[in-house]
Amino acid sequence: MKSINFTVFVLGVLLLDSCVLKEKVTTVKIKNELGFERTFETVVLSKSDLNMEDLSTVGIKDKETGELQQTQLVDNDGDAIIDDILFQPKIAGNSEKVYELVNVTDAERPKAEELCYSRFVPERTDDYTWENNKVAFRMYGPRAQQMIEENIPGGTLSSGVDAWLKKVEYSIINNWYKKEMENQGAYHLDSGEGLDNFHVGQSRGVGGVAIKKGNSYYFSKNYTKWRTITTGPIRTSFYLEIGDWDVDGNPIKESKIISLDLGSNLSKFEVTISGTDTLSAGLTLHEKDGELKENNDNAWVSYWQPHADSELATAIVVPQNTFLGFEKYDVETADLSNAYAHMKVDNNKVVYYAGFTWEESGQFKNQKEWESYLEAFSNQVNTPLVVKVLLK
The missing domain is CATH 2.70.98 (Beta-galactosidase; Chain A, domain 5)
Known part of the structure; x- marks a missing residue:
């Protein structure tokens, strides 16, 4: 069952001396406390969560596979400064994954069609x-x-x-x-x-x-x-x-x-x-x-x-x-x-x-499958992914 986006509670705060990722490695640990896989659920990392003033060159990498994640940079207030970076991790039931924040150029950032x-x-x-x-x-x-x-x-x-x-x-x-x-x-x-x-x-x-x-x-x-x-x-x-x-x-x-x-x-x-x-x-x-x-x-x-x-x-x-x-x-x-x-x-x-x-x-076969989707949706709303931002 595919899942959907919810506002994520950020439980840890990263203290950085600089807004640039250089020698320090920032990791983001995401825990799924539900018993089913969660995908298509959006994690939002803000400037304040990361204690960074500039997110424009930030990318997110799966620590295990090294794969750069699809991200989206968002300017919430129209001041031409990026406020949030979004991505959608894939987390198995009752498990956690670790991601690293890395510097990326526009050319390196994964591209995708603007479907939203x-x-x-x-x-x-x-x-x-x-x-x-x-x-x-x-x-x-x-x-x-x-x-x-x-x-x-x-x-x-x-x-x-x-x-x-x-x-x-x-x-x-x-x-x-x-x-x-x-x-x-x-x-x-x-x-x-x-x-x-x-x-x-x-x-x-x-x-x-x-x-x-x-x-x-x-x-x-x-x-x-x-x-x-x-x-x-x-x-x-x-x-x-x-x-x-x-x-x-x-x-x-x-x-x-x-x-x-x-x-x-x-x-x-x-x-x-x-x-x-x-x-x-x-x-x-x-x-x-x-x-x-x-x-x-x-x-x-x-x-x-x-x-x-x-x-x-x-x-x-x-x-x-x-x-x-x-x-x-x-x-x-x-x-x-x-x-x-x-x-x-x-x-x-x-x-x-x-x-x-x-x-x-053709998204759902019948009424029962749709209602199962709503059950999963509700569970995710009320048990959000646990996100911790850590500095090594």
């Missing part, structure tokens, strides 16, 4: 769309909202998360938008790569948020600002700011960082929110003809449903320390029936994971 990709799409109103080698998503911006409010055709008023059903491992975003600009409606037809036939409307789609008060759910309108943080072979991440909204007169401020890593079917949502102590993330129930499966022990919910001539499963996974329960919210109003995961807001922060699989992609 996202961008703002001004040619299609103002979508923000993201993908990896498994799945693709999008959300809608202020111009799309304005068009609805001014009765201009072609707008979208929704803070739900749309699913793009791709069935190829290469990037499709630019190709699908190009086809759509040339022939309106083109990306709603499957030309061999998949299609956009997932209805969002006012629903929560695949992981859109809401706040419950009484028997009603409240949610925001479209995002108002965006900033791409990174794209590359391992991760894409970006920032979205949401326009101020309210819950029955109570003001809410919200922003989020969304990331998607190589090999993952679920995006990570890191929400910053004020004005509420709880937050819910939802999955649309569409025609209400699917099977809803809730696992309260491991804090995941999945909705397996018929979809056109195929089947589709959506899911949310919540860290156990903030999980408050699930609810099937079934009403008559179109698009408002959702399966919700309730979460505790801790210091104005909430983290959860949401995503999907499509039968046509």
